[in-house]
Amino acid sequence: MSEAERDAVIRVRGLKTQFGSHVVHEDLDLDVYRGEILGVVGGSGTGKSVLLRTITGLQTPAAGEIEVFGVDVLGRGAVRDSLDDRWGVMFQDGALFSSLTVRENIEVPMKAVPGLAPDIRRELADLKISMVGLPYLAGDLYPSELSGGMRKRAGLARALALDPEIVFLDEPTAGLDPIGAAAFDTLIRNLSQSLGLTVFLVTHDLDTLYAICDRIAVLSERRVLVTGSLADMLEVDDPWVREYFHGPRARAAFADTATGTED
Numbered sequence: 001m002s003e004a005e006r007d008a009v010i011r012v013r014g015l016k017t018q019f020g021s022h023v024v025h026e027d028l029d030l031d032v033y034r035g036e037i038l039g040v041v042g043g044s045g046t047g048k049s050v051l052l053r054t055i056t057g058l059q060t061p062a063a064g065e066i067e068v069f070g071v072d073v074l075g076r077g078a079v080r081d082s083l084d085d086r087w088g089v090m091f092q093d094g095a096l097f098s099s100l101t102v103r104e105n106i107e108v109p110m111k112a113v114p115g116l117a118p119d120i121r122r123e124l125a126d127l128k129i130s131m132v133g134l135p136y137l138a139g140d141l142y143p144s145e146l147s148g149g150m151r152k153r154a155g156l157a158r159a160l161a162l163d164p165e166i167v168f169l170d171e172p173t174a175g176l177d178p179i180g181a182a183a184f185d186t187l188i189r190n191l192s193q194s195l196g197l198t199v200f201l202v203t204h205d206l207d208t209l210y211a212i213c214d215r216i217a218v219l220s221e222r223r224v225l226v227t228g229s230l231a232d233m234l235e236v237d238d239p240w241v242r243e244y245f246h247g248p249r250a251r252a253a254f255a256d257t258a259t260g261t262e263d
């Protein structure tokens with residue numbers, strides 16, 4: 001299927017973001033297609049997290065258009081609010097409320113759903129806990145009682161609370177040991193396949209790109225420099241892309257994937 005024929009669930013056009021005089025994005029275009037895992041990469045400070053925050057409406061751009069499921073994210077009111085249960089966001093450290101247990105954290109977004117009784121909320125939260133591979137008892141723990149990997153799984157469970165169609169993940173494997181990171185990659189891939197999720201994934205992790213991403217978008221020079229498969233990236237004539245995708249770490253990640261050791 002050509003890119004023009006694919007169903008873009010996120011469509012960004014002419015995006016400009018800036019903080020004071022510091023322009024982060026300028027004339028940035030990006031499509032994210034239904035059901036894909038898109039890896040967003042780029043050097044430090046190229047605006048990957050700002051892009052995620054802008055698409056999810058947490059930050060207001062200076063110019064441009066953003067549509068998610070055909071809805072103008074920058075619009076106001078009920079139409080824009082209708083998107084809230086169609087996407088979930090997982091921030092780097094899980095961004096959990098420290099005074100709430102894991103189960104209560106997962107229930108937070110559910111409280112916005114009218115008519116959802118507390119016992120149903122609790123059952124649904126327990127279901128999400130098991131979906132992300134946490135033990136049942138983790139529901140009663142506070143974030144400070146969890147390992148880094150468990151906190152990320154709890155953050156993912158909360159992002160899945162309302163059965164979203166898109167999940168945004170900001171560096172999901174950052175800070176995890178290689179085995180924990182590979183397990184998290186596998187979890188994302190399995191959830192994406194079983195739930196038909198579209199995944200917008202900001203990462204520095206080459207192993208993640210090789211193991212689970214269908215397509216990659218490289219941020220550079222304030223815009224999306226290139227999108228494509230890993231094979232496409234190897235052909236790109238740009239100093240950062242060359243260094244990133246041809247370096248020793250990329251070769252090691254490719255070798256691991258080729259021998260199937262990411263599981």
Ligand SMILES: Nc1ncnc2c1ncn2[C@@H]1O[C@H](COP(=O)(O)OP(=O)(O)OP(=O)(O)O)[C@@H](O)[C@H]1O
Pocket residue numbers: 019024042043044045046047048049050051
């Ligand atoms: N709230 C803010 N106020 C001012 N500047 C900001 C703010 N948030 C981000 N920036 C700036 O915007 C630029 C892009 O930041 P962003 O966090 O998106 O980069 P990134 O590509 O995700 O980086 P990294 O890979 O290091 O996490 C940086 O120069 C950062 O300092």
